[in-house]
Amino acid sequence: EPEVTQTPSHQVTQMGQEVILRCVPISNHLYFYWYRQILGQKVEFLVSFYNNEISEKSEIFDDQFSVERPDGSNFTLKIRSTKLEDSAMYFCASSEASAGAPHFGQGTRLTVV
Amino acid sequence: EDQVTQSPEALRLQEGESSSLNCSYTVSGLRGLFWYRQDPGKGPEFLFTLYSAGEEKEKERLKATLTKKESFLHITAPKPEDSATYLCAVRDSGGSNYKLTFGKGTLLTVNP
Numbered sequence: 001e002p003e004v005t006q007t008p009s010h011q012v013t014q015m016g017q018e019v020i021l022r023c024v025p026i027s028n029h030l031y032f033y034w035y036r037q038i039l040g041q042k043v044e045f046l047v048s049f050y051n052n053e054i055s056e057k058s059e060i061f062d063d064q065f066s067v068e069r070p071d072g073s074n075f076t077l078k079i080r081s082t083k084l085e086d087s088a089m090y091f092c093a094s095s096e097a098s099a100g101a102p103h104f105g106q107g108t109r110l111t112v113v
Numbered sequence: 114e115d116q117v118t119q120s121p122e123a124l125r126l127q128e129g130e131s132s133s134l135n136c137s138y139t140v141s142g143l144r145g146l147f148w149y150r151q152d153p154g155k156g157p158e159f160l161f162t163l164y165s166a167g168e169e170k171e172k173e174r175l176k177a178t179l180t181k182k183e184s185f186l187h188i189t190a191p192k193p194e195d196s197a198t199y200l201c202a203v204r205d206s207g208g209s210n211y212k213l214t215f216g217k218g219t220l221l222t223v224n225p
Contacts (some may be wrong), residue, residue: 018180048211056211
């Protein structure tokens with residue numbers, strides 16, 4: 001069964017450093033998303049991406065965050081200057097249609113020290 | 114006020130003991146209610162989508178139902194491998210076309 005793949009599975013970074021989280025969505029999906037889950041808290045929406053542009057973003061997704069689809073298969077989330085409070089599991093997801101269910105990857109655990 | 118409220122927060126069952134999980138929601142217009150299963154340290158695994166009141170979906174020991182205010186996930190004769198956190202999420206057409214809003218989840222433990 002096709003799945004969303006994310007790399008790395010775990011990343012440790014120094015506060016203030018830039019990180020790039022990578023994702024390969026399911027191949028025939030057109031809508032891409034990033035969510036995050038701080039330990040013990042709800043899964044929270046960050047951003048959705050369609051047709052090479054951001055279609056929606058949350059208040060969390062400020063100027064420190066950016067997304068990109070650099071080629072036909074990868075989808076990335078960049079955090080320019082990480083803060084301690086950015087420590088969380090980051091999930092990439094994709095869906096076939098805008099009303100469809102997002103399918104999630106296994107996540108990248110980001111630890112900012 | 115939370116848009117999605119799940120109850121109970123935790124549920125412990127004996128193998129074979131059927132039960133239900135609840136998801137209450139508040140939206141301007143429902144553009145889908147989604148159930149996911151999440152194992153520790155993993156991503157949410159899609160189970161069901163429901164779009165309109167009265168709709169029901171089934172998969173193995175799980176059955177999801179939907180009313181205008183809540184959804185239930187019924188678990189029939191659960192097995193230990195059904196132990197996980199079950200997440201409910203809604204897509205609200207009132208302000209969003211894409212975003213899912215999640216509840217806090219119900220942690221289900223099934224003892225052998």
